[in-house]
Amino acid sequence: LGDLDRWGPRLPQVSGAAGPRPGDEKQSAAELDLVLQRHQNLQEKLAEEMLGLARSLKTNTLAAQSVIKKDNQTLSHSLKMADQNLEKLKTESERLEQHAQKSVNWLLWAMLIVVCFIFISMILFIRIMPKLK
Template identity: 75%
Template sequence: MATSRLEINFVRLLSRCESLASEKRAETEWRLEKYVGALEEMFVALKKSPSKPTPETLTDYNRKVDFLKGLLEAEKLPSPAEKSLANQFLAPGRTPTISSERTPASKTVHIQSKARCAGEMRKELMSSGVSNSALLENDLRHRKSLPVDERQSAAELDQILQHHHNLQEKLADDMLNLARNLKNNTLAAQNIIKQDNQTLTQSMRQADVNFEKLKTESERLEQHAKKSVNWFLWLMLIVVSFTFISMILFIRLFPRLR
């Protein structure tokens, strides 16, 4: 089947979107979002077209459009950690968009996006580490310059903060133990269900065996009943025959008196 004009335009726009997604863009960049919106509308029209491509091709197109939409949504998240987590769930296309690509462009975009998120997380961690060190040093200098009463208040505040920190650690440990217990209970329930399934399977097998035995015994009983009926019929036939012959002999031996 020849490629329709709508599909050609869709592939061109898809290739352009993947090219823009691979570039480093400013926060005010609006073209990619508009292009992806138009791409989604073209994909809907392509699915309804009489000369639409094969279902496998449509599935790959849909995968690439969803990947670009998810990429834009991930870039709007506030923190690098959230962006990195969202990137982990993105699924790029599996085939090249145009024939000149050796590797699918969406896979390249996915790798670049994950690398950018990792770099942003690294910068954030380094900056937070430097700022925390500076704040701690300034706090120590400030405390040394405070009077004795204020130092004591600061020490009490530290104790309160330490107490809250210990409570948080205890709560985290309790949650971890709860998760472990839940996991153990789940595993135990799975084992019980597995054992019940095995017992049910054995019971069904035993029921099948008993059914076969019952069927065999029923057939034997039926055969025995048929034999009994046959013997009874033969016996009745012999009795009737004997009676008939006896009557004939009696008539022959003792003729009627005149």
């Protein structure tokens, strides 16, 4: 019964064979009403607190939902941009490859002409210049 003391006033115990006295009955009814009122107040406070927590949870959930929607939109936009950039990169890579092939072909012919010119120049130089003795 020691644990019951913390929940409210203890109701008087009826002892003896005479039965409860009318004054004791009124007092225990008042004490019972007081205990019931305390419990009802505690339940109301808990219900209000739970309602506040539910509202807070709903607000946080709605905020998180809007952030997630924005993130999904940003992600979709980024994926579209990445796909577009990939297509542009492929196109430009093909153009660069074609350009590189053309320039290497042109450069090869230019080098061949330069080498031939130098070779002919050296032969002419050797023929024109007299031998040193």
